[in-house]
Amino acid sequence: MANETARNIGPVIVLGPPGAGKGTQAKRIVDRYGIPQISTGDLLRDNVGRGTKLGLEAKAIMARGELVPDELIYGIVSSRLREADCQRGFVLDGFPRTAAQARWLDATLEKEIFDKSQSDKSEKCPPIVIQLLVDYNQLLLRLTGRRSCPTCGRLYNIHFQPPLVDELCDVDGSKLLTRSDDREDVISERLAAYESQTKPVADYYRAQRRLVVVNADRTMDEIAAQIFGVIDRHGQDAGGGAAKLESAS
Numbered sequence: 001m002a003n004e005t006a007r008n009i010g011p012v013i014v015l016g017p018p019g020a021g022k023g024t025q026a027k028r029i030v031d032r033y034g035i036p037q038i039s040t041g042d043l044l045r046d047n048v049g050r051g052t053k054l055g056l057e058a059k060a061i062m063a064r065g066e067l068v069p070d071e072l073i074y075g076i077v078s079s080r081l082r083e084a085d086c087q088r089g090f091v092l093d094g095f096p097r098t099a100a101q102a103r104w105l106d107a108t109l110e111k112e113i114f115d116k117s118q119s120d121k122s123e124k125c126p127p128i129v130i131q132l133l134v135d136y137n138q139l140l141l142r143l144t145g146r147r148s149c150p151t152c153g154r155l156y157n158i159h160f161q162p163p164l165v166d167e168l169c170d171v172d173g174s175k176l177l178t179r180s181d182d183r184e185d186v187i188s189e190r191l192a193a194y195e196s197q198t199k200p201v202a203d204y205y206r207a208q209r210r211l212v213v214v215n216a217d218r219t220m221d222e223i224a225a226q227i228f229g230v231i232d233r234h235g236q237d238a239g240g241g242a243a244k245l246e247s248a249s
């Protein structure tokens with residue numbers, strides 16, 4: 001485990017529809033490997049909360065469940081990737097969401113991040129791309145049931161992981177929040193956006209033999225164990241070579 005928090009992991013990209021558990025699995029990866037999670041949804045919500053210019057531009061778009069324009073997203077992602085804590089690697093959650101974003105990310109990693117941070121390019125780890133596959137009805141339950149504590153950040157699901165007292169946090173008793181875009185009418189828009197725009201991202205990485213498909217209709221622990229196996233094998237295989245296509249059952 002000590003080794004896991006010292007070695008280079010490189011970029012880890014977690015793909016999957018809203019509600020697939022990207023955020024939860026990204027946090028597991030963060031805890032095990034000691035690399036930061038970069039969630040474009042969280043970065044945007046932070047900007048909305050602070051009322052920044054970007055937040056004001058993104059707020060209405062996010063409330064409709066549509067994708068925020070690329071030029072806004074690229075700015076926040078590239079400045080976050082340049083921060084010192086990203087040097088050993090990072091987990092991207094919610095990005096890239098379109099094939100254009102995937103191409104932009106490849107170009108950015110190649111030209112800007114790696115060239116500046118590592119003189120010996122043969123030591124860089126190629127991105128690991130993990131796609132979480134989930135049944136559609138499971139997704140609806142996960143999204144409509146999702147709640148979070150505004151005080152301690154703990155996540156719940158009223159269907160699968162309910163709090164002890166209805167709608168109150170077990171830890172501090174705060175009233176739990178539902179994200180505004182987890183309303184049923186917005187959810188169908190978000191899933192439609194995923195279908196039309198994000199599937200090409202998986203196709204893009206599959207064509208490059210970089211996609212690892214993980215069945216996410218299982219417990220969070222089982223999914224995490226499988227993802228750790230993929231990352232650990234990738235570390236052993238990397239050594240400057242190309243990533244291999246794997247399909248996890």
Ligand code: AMP
Pocket residue numbers: 018040041042044061062063065066067068069073093094095096097101181190
């Ligand atoms: P998420 O928390 O990942 O579900 O994202 C919440 C919302 O933020 C999405 O519905 C989009 O409006 C916006 N968003 C997050 N990531 C991106 C992205 N990579 N490209 C465009 N919009 C995004």
